Amino acid sequence: MSWLSRQFPTRVIALIPVAIAINIVLGYTVQTVLKLPIYLDSIGTILVGVLAGPIAGAVTGFASNIIWQYAPGIGGGTIGPFAITAAVIGLLAGLWGYLGVYRPRPAAGARLWLAALVGIAIIVLLASRIYGNPAYADPDFFVPWYSTAILIVGIVMSIAVAAAVLLRRDTSGAWVAVAGAVTGIVAALVSAPISAYVFGGVTGGGTDVLVAALRQGGADVFNASLGQGFFSDPIDKTITSFVVFVVLASLSRRVVARFPLGERVVTPEPAAA
Amino acid sequence: MTLALRGVRYRYAGAAAAALEGVSLTLEPGHVLGVVGPNGAGKSTLCLVAAGLAPATIGGELAGEVRIDGVTTASSRPHELAQRCGILFQNPTTQLSGTSATVWEEVAFGPRNLGLPLEEVVARVDAALDALTIRPLADRDPERLSGGQAQLVALAGVLALRPAYLVLDEPTSQLDPQGTRLVGTAIGELARQTGAGVLVVEHKTDLLATIAEQVAVLVAGSVVASDEAASILADARLEAWGIESPSRIRIERAARRAGVHLVSEVEA
Amino acid sequence: MQPSDPAASAASAGPPGVPAFVQRPPEGAYRRLNPTTKLVIAVVEALTAFVLRGWTGLVIVLALVVVTAAVARIGRAMLPFMLATIPLIASILLVNTFLYPGATDAIVRIGPLTPSWSGLEFATQAALRVVAFALSVAVFGLTTRPDDLVSDLERRGLGRRVGFVISATLRTVPRILQRAGEITEAQRARGMDTEGGIWRRVRGVLPLAGPLIFGALTDVEEQAMALEARAFSAPARRTVLRTFPDSPAQRTLRWALLATLLLVVGLSVSGRLEFLP
Numbered sequence: 004m005s006w007l008s009r010q011f012p013t014r015v016i017a018l019i020p021v022a023i024a025i026n027i028v029l030g031y032t033v034q035t036v037l038k039l040p041i042y043l044d045s046i047g048t049i050l051v052g053v054l055a056g057p058i059a060g061a062v063t064g065f066a067s068n069i070i071w072q073y074a075p076g077i078g079g080g081t082i083g084p085f086a087i088t089a090a091v092i093g094l095l096a097g098l099w100g101y102l103g104v105y106r107p108r109p110a111a112g113a114r115l116w117l118a119a120l121v122g123i124a125i126i127v128l129l130a131s132r133i134y135g136n137p138a139y140a141d142p143d144f145f146v147p148w149y150s151t152a153i154l155i156v157g158i159v160m161s162i163a164v165a166a167a168v169l170l171r172r173d174t175s176g177a178w179v180a181v182a183g184a185v186t187g188i189v190a191a192l193v194s195a196p197i198s199a200y201v202f203g204g205v206t207g208g209g210t211d212v213l214v215a216a217l218r219q220g221g222a223d224v225f226n227a228s229l230g231q232g233f234f235s236d237p238i239d240k241t242i243t244s245f246v247v248f249v250v251l252a253s254l255s256r257r258v259v260a261r262f263p264l265g266e267r268v269v270t271p272e273p274a275a276a
Numbered sequence: 277m278t279l280a281l282r283g284v285r286y287r288y289a290g291a292a293a294a295a296l297e298g299v300s301l302t303l304e305p306g307h308v309l310g311v312v313g314p315n316g317a318g319k320s321t322l323c324l325v326a327a328g329l330a331p332a333t334i335g336g337e338l339a340g341e342v343r344i345d346g347v348t349t350a351s352s353r354p355h356e357l358a359q360r361c362g363i364l365f366q367n368p369t370t371q372l373s374g375t376s377a378t379v380w381e382e383v384a385f386g387p388r389n390l391g392l393p394l395e396e397v398v399a400r401v402d403a404a405l406d407a408l409t410i411r412p413l414a415d416r417d418p419e420r421l422s423g424g425q426a427q428l429v430a431l432a433g434v435l436a437l438r439p440a441y442l443v444l445d446e447p448t449s450q451l452d453p454q455g456t457r458l459v460g461t462a463i464g465e466l467a468r469q470t471g472a473g474v475l476v477v478e479h480k481t482d483l484l485a486t487i488a489e490q491v492a493v494l495v496a497g498s499v500v501a502s503d504e505a506a507s508i509l510a511d512a513r514l515e516a517w518g519i520e521s522p523s524r525i526r527i528e529r530a531a532r533r534a535g536v537h538l539v540s541e542v543e544a
Numbered sequence: 545m546q547p548s549d550p551a552a553s554a555a556s557a558g559p560p561g562v563p564a565f566v567q568r569p570p571e572g573a574y575r576r577l578n579p580t581t582k583l584v585i586a587v588v589e590a591l592t593a594f595v596l597r598g599w600t601g602l603v604i605v606l607a608l609v610v611v612t613a614a615v616a617r618i619g620r621a622m623l624p625f626m627l628a629t630i631p632l633i634a635s636i637l638l639v640n641t642f643l644y645p646g647a648t649d650a651i652v653r654i655g656p657l658t659p660s661w662s663g664l665e666f667a668t669q670a671a672l673r674v675v676a677f678a679l680s681v682a683v684f685g686l687t688t689r690p691d692d693l694v695s696d697l698e699r700r701g702l703g704r705r706v707g708f709v710i711s712a713t714l715r716t717v718p719r720i721l722q723r724a725g726e727i728t729e730a731q732r733a734r735g736m737d738t739e740g741g742i743w744r745r746v747r748g749v750l751p752l753a754g755p756l757i758f759g760a761l762t763d764v765e766e767q768a769m770a771l772e773a774r775a776f777s778a779p780a781r782r783t784v785l786r787t788f789p790d791s792p793a794q795r796t797l798r799w800a801l802l803a804t805l806l807l808v809v810g811l812s813v814s815g816r817l818e819f820l821p
Contacts, residue, residue: 013333013354013777016705017768020374020712021760024720029753032724037745046757070713073685081632083681084594201594203640203670207632211639218643227645246750250757258765260290261335269290324769333772334765355778363773370763371770375711377691380566384785389704391780398561415565419715433774 007058014261015055019063022047026067027074040209041239044071045092049186049247052096053105054262060093060100084201088193092186092240099182103267105248108174115168122164122177129184130157133233149217152234160184160241167245179248183241190240191232198228210235279303279326279361279441279473283340286325291336295321297497299340303441303473308463310488310505311477314518318497319477323445325349326475328357345440358386361441362434362472366449368426371433372418379421379429380405380414386437404432407469408462424455428462441473442466449479456483463487481522485509493517567786570692574616578790579693580700582684584798585612588805589680593673595812602669605676609683618686625682626675633671640667690714695786704782720760727752 030044048067052060065086072083099105110118133153160180167176198204204224205211210231217227251259251268259265279302286296295318303309303326313319324330328349331338342349344360352360365371376382383404387397405411408428413421418429427447434442444463448456464487467474478484484491484505491509492502495517501508508514514521521529531538570576585608593605613619644663651659694707731751771777 011705013771014764014768016708016776017771018761018764019709020716021720021764023709023713024716025757025760027717028720028724029756031721032728032752033749036728037748039745039749043749043753046753050757066709066713070710070717073681074714074717080628083590083677201670202632202674203636203667205632205635205639207635211635215639215643218639218645221645223645246753246757250754250761253758254761256290257288327773329769329772333769353777354772355775358773358775358778363769365766365770367763367766370766373708373712373771373774374715374767375708378565380563381785384783386774388783388785389775389778389780391778391783394783394785395561397783397785402561414563419719430770437775 010056010058010263012263015051015059015263018055018262019051019059019066022051022063023067023070025050026063027071030071034208040235041242042235043239043243045089045240045243046246046250048089048093049096049243050250052093052098053100053247053251053268054259054264055097056100056263057094057097059263060095060097061090062093064089064091064093081198081202081206084197085194087197088190091193092190095182095186095189097264099186100264100267104175104178104182105251105268106175107252107270109172109270110174111172114174115172118174118177119165119168122168122180123161125181126157126161126164126184129188129237130154130160133188149220149230149234156234156238160237163241163245175248176245179244180241183244184237186244187237187240188233191229191236194232194236195225195229198232199224204228277305277345277440278343279345279475280343281326281340282343284325284342285339286321286330287337288321288330289335289337295497296325299325299494299497299499301326301475301492301499301502303475305440305473306467306471307490308467308474308476308488310484310491311475311494312479312481312484312491312508312514312519313477313494316496317494319494320445321497322494323363323443323475323477326441327361327363327443328352329354329363332357355390358439359390359437360439361443362437362439363443364427364431364434364445364447366446368421368423368430368450369419371430372426373433374419376418378414379410379416379418379432382418382429383432383436386433390437400436400438401432404435407435407466408432422455423451424458427451427455427459431459431462435470439472442475444474444476446477446479448483456480460487479520481509481514481520482524485522485524493519562785569788570687570689572616572687574612575687576789578788578794579688579696581790581794581798582688583693584801586680586684586688588801589683590677591805592808593676593680595809597669597812599669601808602672602676605680606672609676609679612683612687613679616683616687618683621686622679622682625678625685629674629678632674636671636674637667640664640670692786692788695784696788698782699784699787704776708776720756723759724752724756727755 025047026044029046030042033039033041033043044067045064048060048064051063068082068084068086068089072080072086130153164177164180167180168174198206204218204227205214213231213234214227217230218224222230256269259269262268281299281301284296284299285294287294299322301309301322311319311322321330324334325338325342328342328344330336332349332352332354338350344352344357347360349357373382373385376385380401383401384397387400392400405414408431410425410428410432413425413429418426421429431447447463448459451459460483463474463476466472476484476488488505490502491505493500493508493511493514500517501511501513509522510525520526528538574582589605589608592601595601596604613622641659641663642657644660644666649661651661651664690710694702694711698704698707731748
């Protein structure tokens with residue numbers, strides 16, 4: 004019990020409600036006001052995961068979805084059951100934080116290019132696994148434009164990785180992008196069964212068109228949801244990861260360092276006077 | 277029985293230089309000590325160190341001694357410190373717990389955390405509300421109060437823990453003139469009413485002139501002067517240190533320079 | 545409603561000295577139930593709707609919801625919750641009726657479209673599940689104040705930190721929502737588009753997300769300090785301020801509901817409930 008207690012010092016307890024509120028407000032605004040096909044409702048979850056560890060991250064994600072579902076006024080819809088996905092996202096974020104993915108690593112020249120290339124290689128590898136998914140290569144389920152769509156997503160993300168690394172002169176851009184992509188893929192894998200089991204495979208949003216098209220092409224309930232997830236989630240989680248990365252880099256060192264995983268997020272301090 | 281700092285040196289976690297250097301101060305129960313200083317002098321740091329939040333809650337390195345009624349802050353846990361020395365910050369809204377539907381419950385937050393018996397909690401809340409004459413606010417929503425009112429509620433919440441000493445870090449800096457008056461009056465009465473020792477950090481030297489008995493000047497992390505309020509606030513070096521003298525002093529100086537003889541009414 | 549003179553209400557029902565406006569007991573038959581009872585009902589309803597496949601679970605939950613809504617007199621208030629589910633239900637019905645994979649029992653053929661009976665059955669069940677869930681959420685949300693629930697759970701032993709997170713979140717969300725509205729307004733005045741093409745809207749996200757997140761996070765440090773200064777990390781059990789009446793009947797009901805839920809989940813998972821329609 005004491006280890007669990009140490010995951011939640013007062014500082015973390017003060018952060019979690021704010022993180023949950025950020026999740027809900029941004030998720031709601033993006034969905035309802037801006038009407039964009041991304042979710043952007045995990046920024047708080049990943050932030051807490053990176054700063055305070057996997058358990059805190061998981062709790063933040065889970066609570067965000069439950070509270071949003073039952074919140075008066077803005078609640079309702081399909082958010083609640085996906086609390087499991089949100090918890091997994093928080094867990095992964097804690098892992099990335101522990102591995103120091105979000106620590107700035109300023110570099111120059113050849114190292115930057117190397118990092119960009121490695122990042123792109125990993126993204127391409129992941130995209131090709133989805134592209135070559137036997138469910139989509141099935142002659143009964145031939146949706147050529149979907150495979151092309153995945154290819155384009157892969158290319159766009161590769162460009163984003165390269166830009167992030169080279170423009171910020173920071174090799175961490177590559178790791179953040181890869182972490183985001185992996186988180187997105189895992190999120191899609193966890194969400195698909197929930198969507199299929201609970202909501203019959205749709206969510207009431209614009210992406211249901213994609214689900215319909217995949218079904219038209221022959222996919223079953225689960226694979227159609229999965230296909231939609233593979234399209235939306237990696238992009239969404241990569242954007243989210245970058246936002247968290249930028250936010251962490253702009254927060255004062257003193258504030259960040261005191262969080263349980265804070266030391267893994269800040270650059271090693273110069274020798275004290 | 278005092279709140280005493282002896283040769284205190286404090287460095288924030290992750291900072292290269294010390295924020296406080298060789299600071300020694302004594303605060304006695306029932307007395308009001310003012311602290312003035314330019315921006316960046318370390319006044320907020322001084323508050324955190326005096327109340328024990330540094331290093332207990334925010335880390336960092338503390339050298340020297342901070343003793344509250346004889347017990348060092350370094351050897352105390354945060355909830356023990358909260359009962360010995362209360363602290364009030366500048367921002368009225370961040371100090372509200374954010375969990376209470378009414379002011380009454382907000383003030384009860386501290387005593388409830390200590391697990392005190394219900395009758396004791398009720399007694400302390402009522403006493404704190406009365407001490408600051410904010411009983412009429414008891415059923416209001418804390419998030420719907422004016423800045424000055426919110427500060428008083430926060431102060432009541434701190435008083436409910438019955439600390440022997442109070443540290444106030446620029447309590448009126450984010451308030452409008454009405455709020456400043458409200459809180460300023462309350463602070464003035466505080467030491468007399470509760471018998472607590474009060475340390476007030478303020479930019480508004482006018483306010484200090486009315487409530488502080490002693491004033492210490494903090495510049496670049498060290499105490500450069502400490503004396504009776506009247507003599508410190510009239511000291512000519514204040515401007516050189518980056519501190520604005522009280523308006524009365526400034527008017528008198530300006531009058532003297534212009535060769536005008538001012539007859540001042542005796543102020544309360 | 546709220547007495548303006550707190551001192552006069554000190555002698556009201558409840559623990560001595562605690563003013564009435566702090567106790568604020570809810571009124572109404574269903575509302576007066578212990579908050580934990582209402583919570584258990586909501587959880588059991590939600591899980592039953594999803595765990596029991598087929599029509600049985602749905603009928604049970606819908607019946608429960610209708611009964612509780614009638615008792616609590618919230619029929620009309622539930623309307624917005626119902627309306628909010630319409631886009632989702634429409635999507636479920638359309639996509640699943642017309643595009644149910646592997647279905648061969650066509651209802652009719654209208655050109656390229658072939659709605660199927662199995663698709664329609666699947667779709668209707670899924671849609672009703674959503675409705676049942678949404679209504680159980682509505683009943684809970686309309687009859688249970690979060691303050692009350694957290695108070696009661698804390699009395700039963702819920703840690704102060706969990707209680708704090710729930711309460712603080714519920715007060716922080718409206719505050720940050722308002723702040724988001726202010727930022728959007730300010731930027732619309734500066735020419736940012738919230739209508740317009742998708743690319744312009746994407747560009748509008750960062751100027752919103754950045755200040756919002758930053759503003760929210762800068763105060764966290766001071767909030768944490770303020771909490772510590774109010775003895776938040778004291779080891780004692782927090783004093784109970786508000787009590788809600790409970791009864792042996794309610795206690796029995798709660799345990800019965802939970803036991804039934806466990807039974808149902810177990811049987812369902814092990815496949816023993818196939819006989820239910």
